[in-house]
Amino acid sequence: MTAPRLRDLAPEQALRRLEIVIVRRLDGLLQGDHLGLVPGPGSEPAEGREYAAGDDVRAMDWSLTARTAVPHVRDRVADRELETWALVDATASMDFGTGRVEKRDLAVAAVAAVGFLTDRTGNRIGAQIVGGSGARLVPPRTGRPHLLALLRALLDAPRTPQDAPGGRFLGAGADLLRRTAGARRGLAVVVSDFLEPAESWVRPLRLLAVRHQVLAVEVVDPRELTLPDVGLLTVVDPESGRRRDVPTASRRLRERYAAAADERRAAIAAGLRRAGAAHLRLRTDGDWVRDIAWHVMAQRRLAAAAPGPVPGGAA
Structure with missing residues (x-):
C-alpha cells in the first residue's frame, strides 16, 4: 500500500x-549537533590532528605540538x-x-x-x-x-x-x-x-x-528527465496553462526530450556554480x-x- x-x-x-x-x-x-550543509571553516575549536601538507599554518595547535613533539593543527567546526x-x-x-x-x-x-x-x-x-x-x-x-x-x-x-x-x-x-x-x-x-x-x-x-x-x-x-512511451499524452504547462498532445511512442521525440532535459540540468548546475x-x-x-x-x-x-x-x- x-x-x-x-x-x-x-x-x-x-x-x-x-x-x-x-x-x-x-x-x-x-x-552531530550542527548540520554542516555547506563547506567553510567555523570558529569553534574541534579535535586536534597531525599536520599534513597543505594545512593552514594559522591553525597550528602549539600546545598539542609541544606535548607530542609532532606538529598538530586544530580543526574548526561551524x-x-x-x-x-x-x-x-x-x-x-x-x-x-x-x-x-x-x-x-x-x-x-x-x-x-x-x-x-x-x-x-x-x-x-x-x-x-x-x-x-x-x-x-x-x-x-x-x-x-x-x-x-x-x-x-x-x-x-x-x-x-x-x-x-x-x-x-x-x-x-x-x-x-x-x-x-x-x-x-x-x-x-x-x-x-x-x-x-x-x-x-x-x-x-x-x-x-x-x-x-x-x-x-x-x-x-x-518525468522532467525522461518521457515514457505511453502513446498520445496530453500535457499541461502548470505555469502558463498551455496544453499540448505529445506522441510519446516516437523514439526520436523521447530522445530529444531526454537530451533537452540533460541540457537544462547542466545549465542549472552551471548557473549555480556561477552564483557561488x-x-x-x-x-x-x-x-x-x-x-x-x-x-x-x-x-x-x-x-x-x-x-x-x-x-x-x-x-
Missing part, C-alpha cells in the same frame, strides 16, 4: 511524520549560533510529482531537515515563500514551535492554477531575501526546481552569496534523507581538506 503524501495528511500529522524521519534517520547518519533563511519556490511548477512525493512536499522536507537538525542549538530560522500569489515572509526565530509554524506555512502555501506568463519569482525572491536578511552573515537555503531562465536568478543569488553561505536545493521529478552556491539535487522518486546525508558528509570532507575558504562556503 502506498504511503499517503504530505498533502493528504493533516498538517500536524505531516509535520510529525517529517520530524520522526529526520530525527531518527538523518540525525543518526550525521551524528559556529553554533546561525541565522538560516529559506527561500522556498511555491510557484505552480512545484505542484507536480510522479514519484513518491510532489516537488512541493520535497521542498518542505528539505526545509524541515535543515530546521529540525539545527534548532536545538539556538539557531534562528526564517523563510521567504515566493509564488504566483505573491511573497510571504516568516521572520526568523528560535524554538520548535516557531519551526513547526514555519513548516505549516509552507504546507499551507496557496496553490495557484497557473502563474503569470514570464514570471520571475525566484530572482525577485532572492533580492528581497538579501535586503531582509541584512548584513549579518548566515545561511541561505534556496529550494526550487529552478525552471525559470537562469539569467533571471544567477545574479541575485550571486549577490546573496556575497554576505551569506548559499545552498541551492534543486527538486526534480523523473553549493548544489544539492533531490528527486521525488529518490531517498531524500540519504541524499541530504551524503551531501552533508561530502561537504564536511571538502571543508576539512581545504586549507582556506572554498567556493560556496564561508569567507
